[in-house]
Amino acid sequence: MRQFTFAAAILALGLTVSQSYHLQLLTFIGIHTLLALGLNMLMGYAGQISLGHAAFYGLGAYGTGILTVHWGFSPWAGLPLTLALTFVVAFLVALPMLKLSGYYLGMGTLGFGMIAFVVFREWSSLTGGDSGLVGIPALDVGGVSLSSGKAGYFLVWACVLLAFFACERVVDSRVGRALRAIHDSERAAAAMGIDTSRLKVWVFVFSALLASLAGFLYAHLVTFISPNSFDFLVSVRIVTMVVIGGMASIWGSLLGAAVLTILPEWLHVFTDYEMVVYGLILMTIMIFLPQGLTRGILDIHERSKRKDTAASSAPRS
Amino acid sequence: MLRIRNLKCYYGKIRAINGVSLSVRTGEIIALIGANGAGKSTLLLTISGLLQDWEGEILFQRESLRGLKAPAMVERGISLVPEGRLLFPPMSVLDNLKLGAYRRSLRREHAAVEQDLEEVLNLFPILRERARQQAGTLSGGEQQMLAIGRALMARPRLLLLDEPSMGLAPFLVRLILDVLVQLKGQGMTLLLVEQNARAALQIADRGYVLENGKVVLEGNGCDLLADQDVKRAYLGKDYREFCEGRS
Incomplete structure (x- = not known):
């Protein structure tokens, strides 16, 4: 039912919003939701921090960009190849990386993100270097472009919807329980017979694949990519989306992505003070709703419901 | 043995x-x-x-x-009830118990797992009452019962x-x-x-x-x-x- 309502809301929004600016904003919220969803599975559920997630976002974008621009692949043929490349890279990175934990894992993933950024910038014969990669073809089906306006919106949100269903299924399954167990205590999880190493690698790869898909969509929607779109600050922004929205919350990923995509747009009115206000808002959210927006809003709702119940059951004088 | x-x-x-x-x-x-x-x-x-x-x-x-x-x-x-119980505090009592049977659920022994769940809840009736409660909110004794029950779920x-x-x-x-x-x-x-x-x-x-x-x-x-x-x-x-x- 919840999924159906979500799908209906996406459809209704797509049909009613007509301004291209708003459609573009909604489309980017979708792309960011994919990024936050993946990282939430890794960080929120399994408790493994990644400060280099933009690397996989970039891998998806540059993978498809290079395949289509330099080697003449069609985007649809490039998609499985890009995802396969991401799978291999994520798997090879995860094997040694996930032996680390806590701050050390954070540092390790940060290092990986920086290496990826340097490769995107310096391998200019393939990536276009600082000037970026231009001429990435728009997605189309039978000559109908899917990369702009409503078509782009529906394509991205169809992917988000599929990712949502996949994540919800995982979270509600024994695998989801095992991921949360790893988050709470890796030793206790192992004592239950959970193969913690294998599961951590699995969720890392899954998370990387979602980021890569987001990168693929981004590259074909914008048709131009440059290294700055995949630098350290982007990784931090994805982490912030997860934390602000709510760790270990599928819906939190959506909320976090929406807030961090919309806020900078709304805050343009503050001109020079835009970043100051942005920072203050994030600080306020974290101080008053430390478990993120989703949990915080639910808590406020439950508290007000309890208050109402208490008020209605109190004897009248 | x-x-x-x-x-x-x-x-x-x-x-x-x-x-x-x-x-x-x-x-x-x-x-x-x-x-x-x-x-x-x-x-x-x-x-x-x-x-x-x-x-x-x-x-x-x-x-x-x-x-x-x-x-x-x-x-x-071989199942361990660890020192300090090492429960999964944010998860419900039921989820903790189900995690005890993780290997068995991989082998798809769902019916047998359900039966053992009943047996554990009969062995520790208080856990039945607390089934939906977060493990972290249980008292010390209840937590120990849950830790033992969770280990028993592995049969x-x-x-x-x-x-x-x-x-x-x-x-x-x-x-x-x-x-x-x-x-x-x-x-x-x-x-x-x-x-x-x-x-x-x-x-x-x-x-x-x-x-x-x-x-x-x-x-x-x-x-x-x-x-x-x-x-x-x-x-x-x-x-x-x-x-x-x-x-």
């Missing part, structure tokens, strides 16, 4: 167990007693596959456990218990010990690590006393309870009368 010969365990360069040999027969309750740092918990962590750095020989049902990690141990029927042949009486009121310790005796009655084998030597030896068929990573004394439960050295070090009271009454 379990035979350990000349076991030495290491934490990096530190040797925590220094040549322990012991055996556990099917259907027995074996108590391991000793002071802090004697190596009792290290021994359980090693048998359960959570500690890999060891020398010597561990045979479980005549199969060597060398190189096997925790999931493989659970698969073979173990050998249950390892690390300080199950830790931090519990005397009546709860009695309750937990009664459950352990009940499990033994159902044919389960138990290896029980306790600082509460009195409680452990009361229900144990045999016991081992560990000091500085070595077995310094072994014998049946009542003999150890009556042993002057054990009394002096761990009991401080004569339990011969208790044992005579028990036999």
Whole structure:
């Protein structure tokens, strides 16, 4: 039912919003939701921090960009190849990386993100270097472009919807329980017979694949990519989306992505003070709703419901 | 069922167990007693596959456990109730119990798991009442019951218990010990690590006393309870009368 309502809301929004600016904003919220969803599975559920997630976002974008621009692949043929490349890279990175934990894992993933950024910038014969990669073809089906306006919106949100269903299924399954167990205590999880190493690698790869898909969509929607779109600050922004929205919350990923995509747009009115206000808002959210927006809003709702119940059951004088 | 010969365990360069040999027969309750740092918990962590750095020989049902990690141990029927319970606090009681049967759910033993869940909830009825409650909000005794119930969900042949009486009121310790005796009655084998030597030896068929990573004394439960050295070090009271009454 919840999924159906979500799908209906996406459809209704797509049909009613007509301004291209708003459609573009909604489309980017979708792309960011994919990024936050993946990282939430890794960080929120399994408790493994990644400060280099933009690397996989970039891998998806540059993978498809290079395949289509330099080697003449069609985007649809490039998609499985890009995802396969991401799978291999994520798997090879995860094997040694996930032996680390806590701050050390954070540092390790940060290092990986920086290496990826340097490769995107310096391998200019393939990536276009600082000037970026231009001429990435728009997605189309039978000559109908899917990369702009409503078509782009529906394509991205169809992917988000599929990712949502996949994540919800995982979270509600024994695998989801095992991921949360790893988050709470890796030793206790192992004592239950959970193969913690294998599961951590699995969720890392899954998370990387979602980021890569987001990168693929981004590259074909914008048709131009440059290294700055995949630098350290982007990784931090994805982490912030997860934390602000709510760790270990599928819906939190959506909320976090929406807030961090919309806020900078709304805050343009503050001109020079835009970043100051942005920072203050994030600080306020974290101080008053430390478990993120989703949990915080639910808590406020439950508290007000309890208050109402208490008020209605109190004897009248 | 379990035979350990000349076991030495290491934490990096530190040797925590220094040549322990012991055996556990099917259907027995074996108590391991000793002071802090004697190596009792290290021994359980090693048998359960959570500690890999060891020398010597561990045979479980005549199969060597060398190189096997925790999931493989659970698969073979060795379950651990860890020190401090190590529950998953934000998860519900039911989810904690289901995690105990993780390996079995991989083998798709869903019907049998549901049946065992019922049995665990019958063994600890309070857990049925608390089924939807977060594990972290349970009282100490309820948490210990959940930790034991969770380990039982793996349907173990050998249950390892690390300080199950830790931090519990005397009546709860009695309750937990009664459950352990009940499990033994159902044919389960138990290896029980306790600082509460009195409680452990009361229900144990045999016991081992560990000091500085070595077995310094072994014998049946009542003999150890009556042993002057054990009394002096761990009991401080004569339990011969208790044992005579028990036999």
